[in-house]
Amino acid sequence: MTDRSLVQIAFYAALIAALGLLPKFAIPFLGGVPITAQTLGVMLAGVMLGPVRGALAMLLFLFLIALGAPLLAGGRGGLGVFASPTVGFLIGFPVGAFVAGLIMQRTKTLSVLPAAALAALVGGVGVVYLFGIPGIAIMADLPLAKAAFGAAVFIPGDLIKVAVTAVVAETVARGLPRALLSRG
Amino acid sequence: MAFWTPHRNKRDEEQRFDPALADFAVFEGVGLTLGGREVLKGISLVLSERRIGIVGLNGSGKSSLVRLLNGLHLPGLGSVRIFGAETKAVRAQLPRHVGFVFQNPDHQAIFPTVEEEIAFGLTQLGADKQAARDGASDFLKQHYCEALAKKPFAELSEGQKQLICILAVLVMQPELLVLDEPMASLDGLASRRIQQKLRTLDQKIVLISHDLAVFDGFDRVIWLEDGQVRMDGVPGDVLPAYVADLDRRAGAATDEVDL
Amino acid sequence: MISVYLPGTSWLHRMPARLKLLLLAALSMAILPVQDPLVLGGVFAAVLAFYATLGPQGLKQVRLLRPLASLLLIIFLLHGIGGSWMEGLVAVMRLVSMVLLANLVSVTTRMDDMLEAVMPLFYPLKIFGVSPKKPALAVTLVIRFVPVLLSVYSSLAEAYRARTGKRGSWRLVAPFALQALRLSENVAEALTARGGAAGLGSHIPRTRRGDAGC
Numbered sequence: 001m002t003d004r005s006l007v008q009i010a011f012y013a014a015l016i017a018a019l020g021l022l023p024k025f026a027i028p029f030l031g032g033v034p035i036t037a038q039t040l041g042v043m044l045a046g047v048m049l050g051p052v053r054g055a056l057a058m059l060l061f062l063f064l065i066a067l068g069a070p071l072l073a074g075g076r077g078g079l080g081v082f083a084s085p086t087v088g089f090l091i092g093f094p095v096g097a098f099v100a101g102l103i104m105q106r107t108k109t110l111s112v113l114p115a116a117a118l119a120a121l122v123g124g125v126g127v128v129y130l131f132g133i134p135g136i137a138i139m140a141d142l143p144l145a146k147a148a149f150g151a152a153v154f155i156p157g158d159l160i161k162v163a164v165t166a167v168v169a170e171t172v173a174r175g176l177p178r179a180l181l182s183r184g
Numbered sequence: 185m186a187f188w189t190p191h192r193n194k195r196d197e198e199q200r201f202d203p204a205l206a207d208f209a210v211f212e213g214v215g216l217t218l219g220g221r222e223v224l225k226g227i228s229l230v231l232s233e234r235r236i237g238i239v240g241l242n243g244s245g246k247s248s249l250v251r252l253l254n255g256l257h258l259p260g261l262g263s264v265r266i267f268g269a270e271t272k273a274v275r276a277q278l279p280r281h282v283g284f285v286f287q288n289p290d291h292q293a294i295f296p297t298v299e300e301e302i303a304f305g306l307t308q309l310g311a312d313k314q315a316a317r318d319g320a321s322d323f324l325k326q327h328y329c330e331a332l333a334k335k336p337f338a339e340l341s342e343g344q345k346q347l348i349c350i351l352a353v354l355v356m357q358p359e360l361l362v363l364d365e366p367m368a369s370l371d372g373l374a375s376r377r378i379q380q381k382l383r384t385l386d387q388k389i390v391l392i393s394h395d396l397a398v399f400d401g402f403d404r405v406i407w408l409e410d411g412q413v414r415m416d417g418v419p420g421d422v423l424p425a426y427v428a429d430l431d432r433r434a435g436a437a438t439d440e441v442d443l
Numbered sequence: 444m445i446s447v448y449l450p451g452t453s454w455l456h457r458m459p460a461r462l463k464l465l466l467l468a469a470l471s472m473a474i475l476p477v478q479d480p481l482v483l484g485g486v487f488a489a490v491l492a493f494y495a496t497l498g499p500q501g502l503k504q505v506r507l508l509r510p511l512a513s514l515l516l517i518i519f520l521l522h523g524i525g526g527s528w529m530e531g532l533v534a535v536m537r538l539v540s541m542v543l544l545a546n547l548v549s550v551t552t553r554m555d556d557m558l559e560a561v562m563p564l565f566y567p568l569k570i571f572g573v574s575p576k577k578p579a580l581a582v583t584l585v586i587r588f589v590p591v592l593l594s595v596y597s598s599l600a601e602a603y604r605a606r607t608g609k610r611g612s613w614r615l616v617a618p619f620a621l622q623a624l625r626l627s628e629n630v631a632e633a634l635t636a637r638g639g640a641a642g643l644g645s646h647i648p649r650t651r652r653g654d655a656g657c
Binding site: 002003004006007008009010011012013014015017018019021022023037040044048060061063064066067068069070071074075076077078079080081082083084085086136139140141142146147149150164167168171172175176179181 | 446447448467471507508510511514515517518521522530533534537538541542543544545546548549550552553554557558577578580581582584585586588589591592593596610611613616617618619620621623624625626627628630631634635
């Protein structure tokens, strides 16, 4: 790992933290629902940095939270979040970023907008829920179906974030193509 | 809804922008406290000149003063009137009357390409997408920048970036242009190009700079110190006094580390 | 850097971080399978008692649970509807105890000490030719750059406001991400110029292999 990748990973981890500390954005489509930008950062990490650096950025972010930095949206941090029912989602973050990055890499023939949407959908939503729902089931001692039902309320918000991620990736790709490291 | 209309009209009457007003900005006893620090202390000024420079050390209140002109800050005490309208009442409309250019062009541009960046100003004024794009393209041509239209913003030189930031503000046709150290990150050539550009503009201009040479041809310079006006007058009077004060302080600072 | 750490000198503050982490892991494993509401009630009371021993600010730290409240309610309801309310109560009590117990470690351990305690986990990185110093450096970089990025964002938001009269927008995420990458390039260069992440010293021979970083 070069100094450059190390610093890029650290900056993206910091970016994800910063996105969680910002006030919520109102999203104009879908009637101005406020969303936290943090999970947007999870999708962006994979889509922008590629599989390895994206996953490492997420791991670093989680490591800081475990050390006690209150960087999760809403100012949560410390080891407690890893004992909470949503721990599965946290574990899913680096894996999801990895898968999203991999999809970006393997779909170089596609233009950025659909590729990023696919990557964010499969990695940022599919994979994250694949870990998140069993996580709730185990931690809250619920059957899988009920856990899935409980998690479903967040899916509409996550689909909006998929759209935003795709637009952001496409904007960055046009503004400074080499910034899209997943395709470099 | 009709019930409310007369009230709204009355308010508009009171707070209407009058771009023909000679005194474009009037500060009355303005005080401002930011983060527990009193950055402006009882400032009263009437601005009417075409070219006004602001000088002072970092932390003297320059940036806070000019941010009051476009509603980025609202006065804590006293009032600020822009073209006759009190900023507290018309904050949301201020961006179309008062353009604001910052030091770092990278922190201003939001869109990937030059044309989109310019077009954004037009959509802000209500143009639809196609009209905004056409308007942007015409506007760039008018300013001899059509070659940059399709370029990614990130690939421009620093001088070009700042020029585009200025144009992105000018396209909204503000009557007043405020610039907070716009030349600070530019080289000598780019800085001169921007200065030349500013000279050609019809807009009234309020400019902050540490490079005093840029005030050549200005009508008035205001020297701020510690949140107050230390001196206010024609550049020929204010600038030499300011430089003398800087020299005196720098000389006095040699034995104590007082930077 | 802000942290959930609560400065103090209680017995838990004085206990070595590594011991606290091991005890936490053991206790969490022990609590997870418990189904008896009475036992869980006892555990919950014991955890609260631990907080009370931290001093006057101790019990207030239970507020770290607040963001979880709605989630806990949903879990309780999911258990109750078409199941058993008692199961719901047990699940919620178990979760609350585990979260509070884990936070107890975070509240009584400085970030530096925590980092120090887990450093041995990174020694195996040497096998892959990666310096074990890197995770610690990366942590430092993140702590250093969160405020820098927040100030970049506030500059972007201020310029946006100057032009639109509106507060921040999702539109700003793209230039924000771009500025983060651009800043990272400058910082990486400065880091390499000062000897790279692995440091100079004993790592100098490695640079002969043509890779200054690793």
